[in-house]
Amino acid sequence: MIVDVHAHCWPPGAFSEEFIADARRMRASAVSLLTPRERYCENLPANQEVVTIVFGGKARLSGLWVDDAAVADYVAQAPQTMIGFLSVDPTQPGWEDELRKGRERYAMRGIKLLPMYANFYPQDERLDPLWKYAGRHNLPVLLHTGTTFVAKAPLDCTLPRHLDVVARRFPDVKMILAHLGHPYEAETVVVIRKHANLYADVSALVYRPWQLFHSLMLVHEYNVWDKILFGTDYPVTTVNETMAGLRSLAEAKIDRFSLPAEEIERLIFRDALSLLGLADFRERLADRSRL
Ligand SMILES: [Zn+2]
Numbered sequence: 168m169i170v171d172v173h174a175h176c177w178p179p180g181a182f183s184e185e186f187i188a189d190a191r192r193m194r195a196s197a198v199s200l201l202t203p204r205e206r207y208c209e210n211l212p213a214n215q216e217v218v219t220i221v222f223g224g225k226a227r228l229s230g231l232w233v234d235d236a237a238v239a240d241y242v243a244q245a246p247q248t249m250i251g252f253l254s255v256d257p258t259q260p261g262w263e264d265e266l267r268k269g270r271e272r273y274a275m276r277g278i279k280l281l282p283m284y285a286n287f288y289p290q291d292e293r294l295d296p297l298w299k300y301a302g303r304h305n306l307p308v309l310l311h312t313g314t315t316f317v318a319k320a321p322l323d324c325t326l327p328r329h330l331d332v333v334a335r336r337f338p339d340v341k342m343i344l345a346h347l348g349h350p351y352e353a354e355t356v357v358v359i360r361k362h363a364n365l366y367a368d369v370s371a372l373v374y375r376p377w378q379l380f381h382s383l384m385l386v387h388e389y390n391v392w393d394k395i396l397f398g399t400d401y402p403v404t405t406v407n408e409t410m411a412g413l414r415s416l417a418e419a420k421i422d423r424f425s426l427p428a429e430e431i432e433r434l435i436f437r438d439a440l441s442l443l444g445l446a447d448f449r450e451r452l453a454d455r456s457r458l
Pocket of ligand 1: 173175
């Protein structure tokens with residue numbers, strides 16, 4: 168089984184005009200900001216079970232807002248292969264209600280946060296109720312870490328080191344630092360190495376192969392392969408593109424340095440559902456439909 172821990176549901180109207188204009192800086196060629204399920208499925212390997220964690224995102228400052236109801240509808244297209252995460256923007260009123268509603272009404276199994284896009288620090292004590300709620304209900308928290316193309320989003324909020332502060336105070340909460348915190352990968356590696364429940368994903372990195380090769384060499388030298396999870400950031404990349412990009416790095420050799428091919432394969436097939444406490448998602452679905 169392959170677990171893609173990072174895919175989006177962005178319905179039409181999710182972004183402001185300004186966000187869409189800034190997003191032209193995302194990749195060398197334009198990326199469609201639409202997330203049709205069909206295109207995702209067309210780019211899956213044959214004969215391979217794939218389970219996908221899906222979320223929208225909320226960040227008022229940057230002009231991104233997807234209601235969790237839309238994510239719930241999206242996941243309902245294939246609830247046996249998709250797991251929904253709720254989103255909150257803690258700078259906006261009502262976020263604590265949205266947190267409860269996402270879990271209770273929509274049965275979301277985790278939380279997506281965008282600290283830089285929304286302009287907050289994850290270690291801000293005003294977020295303590297969120298971390299406590301996540302710990303109490305076993306909701307893994309996936310945070311965008313790393314840079315952005317959005318002009319008004321403050322880079323300082325995104326630094327992986329902030330999650331060290333959170334993890335020291337809430338060691339039971341499982342976290343995923345998205346995109347290896349690019350280009351602060353070294354900071355991500357040292358933060359996830361310290362904390363048993365912290366992981367990072369490799370989503371949206373394969374199209375910068377030089378950078379990713381070096382980042383995975385860091386992962387190798389600090390011995391944190393087991394903390395690295397597979398992800399696509401769909402629609403930014405797909406499962407097939409990400410697998411091919413990772414495998415091409417296993418063939419690369421720079422001077423006397425190379426990445427172990429078996430670690431790349433283990434990364435692609437890592438059982439993220441067990442690591443994140445989500446392996447029961449199909450049973451939970453069945454329990455819910457019996458209610
Ligand atoms: Zn993303």
